[in-house]
Amino acid sequence: MAPEDMGKVPSRMRFLFALSSVVFVAVLAVSPVKDLRREWKQYKRDYVRYAQAHPDTKRLLADYHPGIDQIWIPEMNVVDRCTTCHQGTTQASLADASVPQPFRAHPAIPHRVKDWGCVICHRGQGAATEVAEAHETTLAWEQPLLPSRYIQGACGACHRGNLPETPRLNRGRQLLAQFNCVGCHRLQGIERPAMLGPDLTNLGTKLTREWLYKWLKEPRTIVDSSGNVTVNGYETEEEPRMPKFRLTEQELRGLSAYLSSLRSKPVEVYQFNPQVVAAWEKKPDLVEQGEVRFRQMFCSTCHSLAVTRAGETKLIGGDIGPELTKVGSKVDPDWLTAWLRDPQGYLPHAEMPRYLWSDEDLFKVTRYITAKLTDPDLLSDVPKLAAPKPEEMQLGRRLFLEKGCASCHVIQGVTPQKDFGPDLSNLGGKNVSQLEFGQAKIPRNLLAFIQAKVTDPASVNPAARMPQYHLNSVDLEALTTALLAMTGTPSASGMERLIVSHPQAEFHPAGAFGEVYERYKCYACHRFNGYGGDLAPDLSYEGSRAQRPWMIAFLKNPQTLRPTLIFRMPQFNMTDQEASILADYLGMVFQSPAVNPAGVNQKEFMPQLASTGKQLYEVKYQCRACHTIGSTGGYVGPNLSNVGNWMTPAWIEAWLKNPQALAPGTIEPRRALTEDEVKALTAYLLTLRQVTAPTRAAPAQGAGR
Amino acid sequence: MNARLGLATLLVSALLGLPSCRQKSAAVQTDPLLKAYDVEQDWSDPQKTIPLNYQQGQGKRLFYDKCVWCHADATPAGPSNRSNLNPAPPLMNDGATLNGLSDEFMQNIITLGGSAMGKSPMMPPWGRTLTQDEIRAIIAYARAIAQPPYHPPARPGSQYSEK
Numbered sequence: 001m002a003p004e005d006m007g008k009v010p011s012r013m014r015f016l017f018a019l020s021s022v023v024f025v026a027v028l029a030v031s032p033v034k035d036l037r038r039e040w041k042q043y044k045r046d047y048v049r050y051a052q053a054h055p056d057t058k059r060l061l062a063d064y065h066p067g068i069d070q071i072w073i074p075e076m077n078v079v080d081r082c083t084t085c086h087q088g089t090t091q092a093s094l095a096d097a098s099v100p101q102p103f104r105a106h107p108a109i110p111h112r113v114k115d116w117g118c119v120i121c122h123r124g125q126g127a128a129t130e131v132a133e134a135h136e137t138t139l140a141w142e143q144p145l146l147p148s149r150y151i152q153g154a155c156g157a158c159h160r161g162n163l164p165e166t167p168r169l170n171r172g173r174q175l176l177a178q179f180n181c182v183g184c185h186r187l188q189g190i191e192r193p194a195m196l197g198p199d200l201t202n203l204g205t206k207l208t209r210e211w212l213y214k215w216l217k218e219p220r221t222i223v224d225s226s227g228n229v230t231v232n233g234y235e236t237e238e239e240p241r242m243p244k245f246r247l248t249e250q251e252l253r254g255l256s257a258y259l260s261s262l263r264s265k266p267v268e269v270y271q272f273n274p275q276v277v278a279a280w281e282k283k284p285d286l287v288e289q290g291e292v293r294f295r296q297m298f299c300s301t302c303h304s305l306a307v308t309r310a311g312e313t314k315l316i317g318g319d320i321g322p323e324l325t326k327v328g329s330k331v332d333p334d335w336l337t338a339w340l341r342d343p344q345g346y347l348p349h350a351e352m353p354r355y356l357w358s359d360e361d362l363f364k365v366t367r368y369i370t371a372k373l374t375d376p377d378l379l380s381d382v383p384k385l386a387a388p389k390p391e392e393m394q395l396g397r398r399l400f401l402e403k404g405c406a407s408c409h410v411i412q413g414v415t416p417q418k419d420f421g422p423d424l425s426n427l428g429g430k431n432v433s434q435l436e437f438g439q440a441k442i443p444r445n446l447l448a449f450i451q452a453k454v455t456d457p458a459s460v461n462p463a464a465r466m467p468q469y470h471l472n473s474v475d476l477e478a479l480t481t482a483l484l485a486m487t488g489t490p491s492a493s494g495m496e497r498l499i500v501s502h503p504q505a506e507f508h509p510a511g512a513f514g515e516v517y518e519r520y521k522c523y524a525c526h527r528f529n530g531y532g533g534d535l536a537p538d539l540s541y542e543g544s545r546a547q548r549p550w551m552i553a554f555l556k557n558p559q560t561l562r563p564t565l566i567f568r569m570p571q572f573n574m575t576d577q578e579a580s581i582l583a584d585y586l587g588m589v590f591q592s593p594a595v596n597p598a599g600v601n602q603k604e605f606m607p608q609l610a611s612t613g614k615q616l617y618e619v620k621y622q623c624r625a626c627h628t629i630g631s632t633g634g635y636v637g638p639n640l641s642n643v644g645n646w647m648t649p650a651w652i653e654a655w656l657k658n659p660q661a662l663a664p665g666t667i668e669p670r671r672a673l674t675e676d677e678v679k680a681l682t683a684y685l686l687t688l689r690q691v692t693a694p695t696r697a698a699p700a701q702g703a704g705r
Numbered sequence: 706m707n708a709r710l711g712l713a714t715l716l717v718s719a720l721l722g723l724p725s726c727r728q729k730s731a732a733v734q735t736d737p738l739l740k741a742y743d744v745e746q747d748w749s750d751p752q753k754t755i756p757l758n759y760q761q762g763q764g765k766r767l768f769y770d771k772c773v774w775c776h777a778d779a780t781p782a783g784p785s786n787r788s789n790l791n792p793a794p795p796l797m798n799d800g801a802t803l804n805g806l807s808d809e810f811m812q813n814i815i816t817l818g819g820s821a822m823g824k825s826p827m828m829p830p831w832g833r834t835l836t837q838d839e840i841r842a843i844i845a846y847a848r849a850i851a852q853p854p855y856h857p858p859a860r861p862g863s864q865y866s867e868k
Binding site for chain 2: 096620
């Protein structure tokens with residue numbers, strides 16, 4: 001190049017330079033425009049527009065901040081920018097459902113958003129500033145927003161104890177224990193109950209091979225397409241705990257052969273008094289009488305039966321014991337009689353009380369069960385099964401362990417495998433990429449995965465050992481919620497350890513009381529100092545509440561105290577001696593520190609005071625809205641017609657002052673009664689006495705132990 | 706012997722009556738998901754469900770524990786105590802009656818009871834049993850299920866959503 005040409009640029013080049021700078025400037029200009037059009041800024045502008053049209057404009061705009069809003073809590077590792085778009089979360093005037101999202105206020109919750117951020121409860125990506133990144137599963141983020149139906153799962157990650165505010169989580173945890181998920185899986189903070197399914201050691205004396213075949217093939221629970229659960233074809237709300245195993249014909253034959261051959265101890269056939277049998281055999285209404293007795297004893301408090309009303313058949317009754325509609329076609333009649341007399345003789349841990357039967361009652365009720373609670377077609381679809389062959393029994397024994405039966409059932413001499421199923425203690429914290437969906441045609445997220453695994457494990461993994469559970473939609477959601485709460489080790493910040501209460505009591509008193517208590521299994525329904533069931537009233541303070549003669553009369557002939565209750569205490573046919581042992585011990589031991597009998601002077605309760613109390617009861621406080629005396633009044637609270645014979649004066653006083661101190665969950669509201677009013681009401685209530693005709697139960701003879 | 710027989714008949718007839726109670730309550734709630742606390746079936750239109758937020762859901766929980774016995778025609782136990790009372794308490798979804806009452810009035814009548822507010826003394830005071838937050842939740846629930854629907858008065862700073 002010539003020197004004079006140096007510095008001269010050809011005009012074509014100049015043009016190119018000029019063009020490139022224009023393009024460069026234009027490209028540079030795009031980014032502020034792009035920035036201006038970012039998703040969150042759009043929401044900011046929309047919010048301003050919305051706030052200007054809102055009556056509370058001044059307040060809303062005063063709190064407005066144009067940039068990215070962030071909740072930063074370093075000690076909890078929270079960086080949440082959700083409030084950038086969800087700007088009204090703390091604005092009281094935006095609480096109404098008509099306010100469009102994302103501007104609506106957060107409903108009142110026990111945690112302040114400012115102290116906790118959003119992601120701890122809702123999941124999602126807190127630092128994201130785009131809608132999809134923040135809410136959904138993306139390549140970089142696999143913990144999408146939790147649908148609000150399952151949000152209690154987030155509560156459970158920290159709160160290991162049951163909160164009243166999280167009923168769905170509590171129910172789910174209860175189901176984890178009820179279905180014995182910990183039999184096979186490891187789950188944070190849930191312990192294996194002492195015993196779940198029946199002990200099968202002596203099963204061959206109770207059941208036939210055919211019945212076992214049918215049961216193993218299709219446990220009687222069926223859920224139809226609309227989600228109705230049926231047992232034996234009858235509708236119910238309870239899901240029996242036995243799941244359905246996908247067994248082949250050969251496996252069914254093997255297991256039924258093995259189980260039906262388990263006979264460790266022969267049934268002791270009970271010999272009825274021949275005179276009783278001869279007298280009763282002749283009566284035409286023997287079965288009907290048996291049914292009456294069955295009902296009188298309130299077997300239905302624990303067992304359900306199918307009842308047809310207005311063309312609709314449903315299971316009615318309790319779920320502590322098994323459903324009995326077709327039990328007559330299930331069990332051996334000799335076994336049944338032996339069981340009714342002494343359940344613990346067959347199963348030492350059986351929850352069924354040992355009733356004190358008379359020969360007559362036992363005969364009648366057994367006949368009723370074997371004659372009426374039957375279904376001739378029950379086993380019609382079961383193939384003819386010959387006597388078990390040794391190779392079948394061997395296969396069955398192997399399957400019992402391989403299928404996981406041993407995780408719930410006990411057979412003496414058979415040791416279950418440890419850690420049979422996968423560890424689920426961190427299931428709720430799993431990322432989608434950690435889950436194996438297999439060929440399943442379900443959405444790729446944790447919720448769908450959990451629900452498919454529970455309801456149809458084979459759809460996710462055809463070789464899964466996990467059986468199929470039948471859950472209605474409510475319980476499925478509850479169980480999912482509880483599993484979502486399983487996010488590894490809980491923080492050691494003094495939060496309670498999760499405990500799922502076991503109805504089987506740890507409280508086993510010694511002595512004469514202990515014997516009667518064990519015999520009638522009081523703890524199956526009642527709670528004593530935190531141990532026991534919750535079907536019937538908590539008796540931890542019964543000694544302070546009830547008068548001894550009333551207790552004895554009640555135990556001998558239980559009458560319902562609350563008219564709206566469906567379940568009633570069974571008629572145990574207790575002896576006088578047993579009733580007084582129970583009453584003495586309850587009166588001595590189960591006392592409330594809040595009730596002070598020494599502080600009550602019964603001499604104060606003059607007729608004058610009682611009439612003041614009557615006035616207060618009837619006019620000022622209108623107690624009759626909830627309580628019945630005689631034939632008038634409400635039926636929310638217990639009937640008070642006989643309260644003078646029933647409750648102790650000290651209990652009545654303490655109860656009137658603060659019912660929740662004596663029974664924390666009770667419905668009766670605490671009122672601001674003066675000391676004089678309490679005295680007057682107590683005086684009046686003590687005058688309410690019924691004279692009961694002495695009812696004499698027929699003395700039991702022979703049959704009980 | 707006669708007394709025994711009479712007692713037996715009484716017990717049997719009581720037991721026979723039970724299924725009908727159960728069915729009545731079951732008929733009200735067909736979809737089991739309605740038992741959850743984040744939705745409520747419209748009391749006057751079984752086809753409609755109402756979504757509830759956290760506060761309203763807590764209100765529903767408290768309502769079905771404490772209030773349902775007198776402020777609904779079907780209860781978890783079957784029969785309602787409402788028909789027993791005179792004057793009959795309003796149903797919880799009775800918008801015609803409750804929409805006209807301010808949040809403050811509702812808060813007061815639940816806290817202090819009917820007699821304090823010039824209403825029936827059969828309504829007991831709940832202020833010493835429930836917290837103010839719990840009572841707010843119950844009001845939020847009543848507002849959510851009201852028929853005709855409840856529209857809050859257009860005034861800023863209603864206290865029932867404040868955190």
